[in-house]
Amino acid sequence: MTDLALxxxxxxxxxxxxxxxxxxxAILPAIGEVLECDRCFLYxxxxxxxxxxxxxxxxxxRNIxxxxxxxxKLEPSSLPQEDPLFAAALRAEASIYVEDVETASPKVVNKEFERKNLGHRALIHAHLCQDGQLWGILQPSVFGNKRIWSDFDHAIMTQLENKLTPLVITxxxxxxSL
Known part of the structure; x- marks a missing residue:
């Protein structure tokens, strides 16, 4: 399913x-609409x-x-310890699909960190990596409800990781100055 046309x-x-x-x-609203999300950001x-x-x-x-x-700003040195999703991204692991922040394993998600800093209930933590280095994170998310991410969602995100990573590096x- 990963060769599905965008x-x-x-x-x-x-x-x-x-x-x-x-x-x-231009692309973030399109991603949000295609994946039926409440917010989509690029770190x-x-x-x-x-x-x-x-x-x-x-x-x-507007209420999101x-x-x-x-x-x-300089990333806090404590961030990988506080946020297991970020730690996984730094290790250039596969992107992570969280269906429910409230019930996810603490090895995957720090529920309190997510509540305090981001406020979403379900998310995709898409790692934009090249040669083992993290250049960015694309994060579509849903507020208020859990979300089961479909094969379609996975296929779209895999293609976006491949298309956006070189653009992020550029x-x-x-x-x-950075």
């Missing part, structure tokens, strides 16, 4: 734009310096928190 709304964006700065804000990071931020965030409704960050290598 939905036209997503493919059109990838064909229309060439620069990451244009693709990212970008420089793996050498560990400077990072949530650079782009789309929300279905916008967690876009304006400034690049974007981050342009950020010379």
């Amino acid at each position: 939905p036209r709304s997503i493919q059109n964006i990838l064909e229309k734009y060439t620069e990451p700065e244009a693709i990212f804000p 970008l990071r420089n793996p050498q310096t560990r400077f990072a931020k949530i650079a782009y965030c789309w929300r279905k409704h 928190p916008d967690i876009t960050e304006s400034a690049w 974007y981050m290598t342009k950020e010379k």
Whole structure:
């Protein structure tokens, strides 16, 4: 199922734009709509310096928190210990599909960390990695309800990981101050 064609709304964006700065804000709403999510954000990071931020965030409704960050900041050294999802991403493990933050294993999800910092109930923690290095995280999520992620959702996300990772690396290598 991973060779499923990307939905036209997503493919059109990838064909229309060439620069990451244009693709990212355009593609997040399309991803959110295709996956029927409440929020979709893109966390970008420089793996050498560990400077990072949530650079782009789309929300279905205004009552969903916008967690876009304006400034690049050094990732806390404690983050991998606090957030098992982030630790898995740093190890360049496969992306993680959480159906219910409330019932997920504590080895996978720190429920309190997710509640305090993100507020969602179900999420996809898509790791944008190359050569064992984490460059970004694409995170579609659902609020209020658990969500069973379908084979279709998995196939779309796998393709997006492959398409977006080189764009994230291009974007981050342009950020010379990081």
